[in-house]
Each structure stands twice: as C-alpha cells, then as structure tokens.
Amino acid sequence: MVTTLPDARHARHIAEQVPDPELPMLTLADLGVLRDVEVTEDGTVVASLTPTYSGCPAMAEMRADVAARLRDAGYQRVEIRTVLNPPWTSDWITPAGRRKLAQYGIAPPGPAPRGGPVPLVLSPTRHMVSCPRCGSTDTEETSRFAATSCKALRRCRACREPFEHVKEI
Amino acid sequence: MSDDHVYLTLAEGHEDDTRWAYGTGFEDPLHGVDTTVPEGIDTGRLAADCVALADDALVSAQRLAEWITRAPELEEEVALANIGLDLLGQARLLYSRAGQADGTGRDEDAYAYFRDAGDFRNVRLAELPNGDFAFSIVRLLVLSSCRVAHFHRLTSHTDPVLAAIAAKGVKELTYHRQYAAEWAVRLGDGTEESHRRMRRAMDQVAPYLGELFTTYDVRDEVVADLRQVTEAAGLPMPVYRPLPGAGRDGEHTEHLAPLLAELQGVARAHPEATW
Numbered sequence: 001m002v003t004t005l006p007d008a009r010h011a012r013h014i015a016e017q018v019p020d021p022e023l024p025m026l027t028l029a030d031l032g033v034l035r036d037v038e039v040t041e042d043g044t045v046v047a048s049l050t051p052t053y054s055g056c057p058a059m060a061e062m063r064a065d066v067a068a069r070l071r072d073a074g075y076q077r078v079e080i081r082t083v084l085n086p087p088w089t090s091d092w093i094t095p096a097g098r099r100k101l102a103q104y105g106i107a108p109p110g111p112a113p114r115g116g117p118v119p120l121v122l123s124p125t126r127h128m129v130s131c132p133r134c135g136s137t138d139t140e141e142t143s144r145f146a147a148t149s150c151k152a153l154r155r156c157r158a159c160r161e162p163f164e165h166v167k168e169i
Numbered sequence: 170m171s172d173d174h175v176y177l178t179l180a181e182g183h184e185d186d187t188r189w190a191y192g193t194g195f196e197d198p199l200h201g202v203d204t205t206v207p208e209g210i211d212t213g214r215l216a217a218d219c220v221a222l223a224d225d226a227l228v229s230a231q232r233l234a235e236w237i238t239r240a241p242e243l244e245e246e247v248a249l250a251n252i253g254l255d256l257l258g259q260a261r262l263l264y265s266r267a268g269q270a271d272g273t274g275r276d277e278d279a280y281a282y283f284r285d286a287g288d289f290r291n292v293r294l295a296e297l298p299n300g301d302f303a304f305s306i307v308r309l310l311v312l313s314s315c316r317v318a319h320f321h322r323l324t325s326h327t328d329p330v331l332a333a334i335a336a337k338g339v340k341e342l343t344y345h346r347q348y349a350a351e352w353a354v355r356l357g358d359g360t361e362e363s364h365r366r367m368r369r370a371m372d373q374v375a376p377y378l379g380e381l382f383t384t385y386d387v388r389d390e391v392v393a394d395l396r397q398v399t400e401a402a403g404l405p406m407p408v409y410r411p412l413p414g415a416g417r418d419g420e421h422t423e424h425l426a427p428l429l430a431e432l433q434g435v436a437r438a439h440p441e442a443t444w
Contacts, residue, residue, distance in 0.1 A: 049201075054337055055258025060196045082201040084262075084333035087340065118343045120314070120350055120394050122401050143244035144348055145251040149341075153244065169340045 006075050011045045012037035014073045018065050021058040022148050025104045028062060032092025035083050044077040045070055050088045053149040053169075090150075090169050102132045107139075107154065107165040129165050131156035141165075197276065198258070199265040204330060206270055215328055216271035217290070220280065221384075221417060222319075223263035224291035226256040227281055228425070229312060231432050235299055245302075248348060252309070255341040262334045270328075282436035286426045292384055293416045294377035296425040303356055303366035307374045310349035310398065311391065315381055317342035318390035350398050357402025367404055375407035384417050 015037045016029035028034040028049070036048040047066050051059045063080045070078045090109035093101070098108035107129050130137050136158035143153040144167070151164045206212055233253030240246035261277045268275035295312060299305050320342060323335035356363040382388040392406075399406050414420035436442075 051258075051337075053255060053258060054262060054334070054341060055254035055256070057254075059198070063196070063200070080201050082199065084202060085329065085336060087333065087337040089340075113343075120346060120397055122350060122354060122397060143248060144344065145244075145248035147247070149251050149254060167344070169344070 006039050006043055006045055008037065008039040008045075011039065011047075011070060011073070011075055014069055014075075015047045015066050018062070018069050021061040021065065023101070023106075023150075025100050026093075026097050028066065030094050030097030030100060032088065032094065032097070033062065034066070042077070044079050045075045046079045046081060048081045048083045050083045052088045056149060088169075090166060093166070101166060105132045105163055106151070107132050107163060109166045109168045112168045129154060131159060131161065132163055133161050134159040139163075197265055198261045199269070199330070202330065204266075204269050207327060207329070210270075210328055212270045212272065215331065216267040219263040219267035219270065219331065221290040222316075223260040223267065223280065224289045225295050225312070225316070226260035226263070227432075228289070228291045228295040228428065229253070230257040230260065231428055232295070232299055232305075233309075236305065241302055249305075252345045252348065255338075255345070259334065259338050259341075263331075266328075266330050266334065269330075278436065282433045283440075286421050286429055287419045289416070289421065289425060289429070290419065291416050291421075291425075292377070292380055293414075293420075293422050293425075294374065294381060296416070296422060296428060297373075297377075298424055300370070300373065301366055303363070303370040304373055306349050306352045306356065307367065307370040309345065310353050311374055311378070311381065311395070313342050313345040313349055314391045314394040315385055315387050317346055318387040319385045322386075346394065350394070353398045353404075354402045357399070357404040364403070367402065371399075371404060371407045375409040376412045378407065378409040379411040380415050380417075384415065 015034055016027055018028050018034075020026045020028055020031050020033070023031065031052070033049055033052060034047065035050050036046075038046050040046055047070065049059075049062055049066065059082075063082075067078045067080055089112045091112045093108065101108045110127065110129070127141070128137055129139050131139050134156060136156055138157040139154050140157060141152055142155050142162065146153045146164050150166055150169070152167050153162065154165045155162045206215070230253040233249045233256070236249040237246055240249055260281070264275075264277040264280040267280065268277075292312075294308060297304075297308070317339055320335040320338045324332050324339065326332040326335065353367065357367040358364070378391075381391070395406060398404075
C-alpha cells in the first residue's frame with residue numbers, strides 16, 4: 001500500500017475558504033485569523049487560528065468549522081491549534097478582506113495603533129473613516145461598540161446612513 | 170454557506186446542533202495552545218495571580234451585564250455588554266491557565282461556579298453594586314486604567330501564556346478605559362446634575378483606591394489617568410485613605426455573596442448539567 005502525505009497547499013486552500021461565523025462575507029484567511037496550515041510527518045493537517053478578541057464567542061465555531069471542512073475534503077487527521085502570540089491585529093485583514101467589507105457596507109479599519117502602551121488621549125481623535133455607501137469622509141462615531149466586539153457604529157453626515165466600522169486594534 | 174445573513178449562515182452550519190443557549194461546559198479556551206509551564210516558574214504564585222486577575226474580570230463582567238436592559242441608551246448597553254464580554258473572555262483564559270499551573274487541572278467552570286465568596290480574590294471595588302451610571306463609569310475608568318497598566322507589565326512575564334493573554338488584553342482594555350474616560354468628562358463637564366453625580370461617584374470610589382494600589386503596583390499610571398480626566402471634567406481628584414481589609418485576602422463586602430448566588434445558582438443546582 002502506498003501512503004502519501006496530504007498536500008499542504010491543498011489543505012491550506014480548503015482552510016482558507018472557511019467563512020467567519022460573524023462576518024460571513026469574509027473568510028478566516030481574509031480576516032487574518034488563519035495563521036498557518038501545515039502537515040506533520042505523520043500526516044496530520046495542523047491549522048493554527050488566533051482569536052480576534054479574548055471574549056470572541058465565535059472561536060469554538062471557527063475551530064469546529066475548519067476541522068469539519070478539512071475532514072469533508074478527505075483529511076482524516078486534523079488538529080486545530082490556537083495561537084495567542086502575537087495577538088491578532090486588524091492590520092492582518094487582507095486587502096481582499098477590506099474590499100469585501102466595504103462592498104457589504106462595513107467600513108474597513110485604518111492602521112492599528114503600534115505596539116506598546118497607548119496613553120489615554122482625551123482630545124478628539126481625527127479618525128478618517130469613509131462612508132462605505134457614498135464615500136464621504138464626513139462621518140462621525142455614534143458608538144465605539146456595536147453588534148460584535150470588533151466593530152464600532154458610525155453615521156455618515158453626507159448621506160445620513162448609519163454604518164459599521166471594523167475597529168483598529 | 171454563501172448566505173450573507175449571519176443568522177441564516179449559523180443556522181445552516183449548525184442545523185443538527187440543539188444547543189442554542191450556552192452557560193457551562195465550553196470548550197477549553199486554551200484548547201490547542203502550547204500550555205507547558207516553563208521550568209523555574211513558581212507555579213503556585215502563577216496560579217494565584219491568574220485566579221486573582223480572572224476574579225477581577227469575572228466579577229466586573231457580571232456587574233456590567235447587570236446594565237443590560239437598564240442602561241440610559243441602547244448604545245451604552247451594547248458598549249457595557251461588549252466590555253463585559255471582553256473581560257469574561259480574559260477571565261476564561263486566566264482560569265484555564267490557573268488550573269494548568271497549579272496542577273489541579275481545574276477548568277474555568279470549577280473556578281467560576283464552585284468557589285464561595287471567601288475564595289474569591291477580586292478587589293472589592295469590582296463587586297460593589299452598580300449604583301448610578303456615574304458610579305459605574307468612574308469604577309470602570311479606575312479598574313480599566315489599573316488593569317491596562319498591570320497587563321502591560323505582564324506582557325514580559327516569564328510564563329508565555331500569561332504574557333500572551335496580557336498582550337491581547339491590553340488592546341481591549343485600552344478601548345474600555347477610553348470609553349469610561351470620555352463619559353467621565355462628558356458627565357463631569359455636563360449639567361449641574363451630572364456634575365454632582367460624578368463628584369459623588371468619585372467620593373464613593375475613593376476609599377477603594379488604596380486597596381487597588383496595594384494589590385497592583387500601578388499607582389502612578391492610574392493617578393495620571395485620573396488627573397487628566399478630572400482636569401478635563403472640572404472635577405476634584407479623589408482623596409483616599411486606607412480602608413482595612415483586602416479582597417486579595419478573601420475579605421469582601423456583603424455585596425459579593427449575592428452576586429455569586431446569581432452567577433452560580435443554576436450551575437450549583439444542576440452540577441452535572443451542561444447548557
């Protein structure tokens with residue numbers, strides 16, 4: 001009997017297509033949550049995921065979804081690892097992911113604050129966030145927290161539409 | 170799975186899943202993480218530190234959740250719930266780490282649901298009743314300012330798992346502190362009534378600052394944040410005197426036991442159940 005190791009590239013391709021449970025227009029690869037897919041010497045496909053937020057309730061769903069997709073694709077030995085370090089940053093959302101967010105009416109994040117402690121700044125910060133519908137930059141934050149941890153609520157002053165914005169973190 | 174509606178997509182992906190409400194029996198949040206404790210670490214101390222930080226977060230999360238259906242505006246309710254969710258996530262990771270470090274293998278449910286008030290190690294400020302919105306905001310400001318400073322130190326901890334939990338937490342806590350600080354300024358510099366309430370809230374929080382500073386070595390950072398906020402809000406700096414006792418030694422106010430009774434009631438009534 002001839003045994004061949006699973007094809008890591010194909011396994012990666014399968015894992016990359018898994019949609020995010022809360023932002024299903026994005027794949028886990030678009031979101032930067034899928035950190036790595038490799039095949040070990042004994043033929044196990046190991047997919048590494050990182051949580052977006054500590055309290056992200058979708059983490060268990062993501063693990064289950066990736067494992068199920070890989071098994072459906074014929075990989076029998078699948079292991080999901082969680083990578084905590086380095087922590088997820090919105091900078092890892094891919095250019096394709098940002099385009100998809102905007103198409104679905106969610107403003108993608110700007111550059112995340114650089115590492116280290118962020119001092120408390122009370123002066124109004126000028127976040128240039130464009131309205132995903134009309135493109136105007138005349139938008140304001142209505143709430144820093146929205147339906148999921150990773151988003152804020154904003155409103156466009158030009159077209160009057162409310163919209164969500166993936167926060168920089 | 171091409172549906173763009175979150176609910177439908179979830180329903181489609183989990184149509185055989187009868188579990189739509191979640192309370193216990195979660196998958197270990199550190200599942201799939203390399204949880205080896207490096208040699209040379211004082212594991213008892215590591216476990217105790219993780220439990221204390223988790224207790225602060227769990228008790229705070231429970232208080233924040235009490236605001237749901239009671240907050241002044243829907244946006245604030247969503248914000249407070251989100252902040253609570255972040256803290257709950259931090260608590261889950263920290264409890265799991267504690268159980269690995271002390272060798273008991275206890276899971277997060279064992280820590281959260283099956284310890285009594287005297288076993289909890291949270292600072293007392295976290296367990297005080299919510300009071301009005303002003304009190305909750307001042308407390309959130311102080312606790313998140315303290316926690317962001319402490320977590321920043323922990324990012325260089327010799328335990329890589331605790332360091333990683335802290336590195337993630339710092340980002341979240343920065344948002345929490347910002348939220349509380351902006352509300353504190355808005356209310357302190359707002360109407361006569363909101364200003365009065367904020368002064369009262371500062372006075373109510375002040376006695377617990379001493380305990381916070383003996384528990385965590387973060388006095389300079391918290392005082393700097395408070396100074397910035399009080400100056401912008403036109404509020405006096407809180408004056409604090411030491412208050413006997415410490416939550417870190419299991420000495421709590423009379424408010425912790427009723428909070429835990431609500432938090433733990435179902436899990437204790439049905440100890441083998443998962444839901």
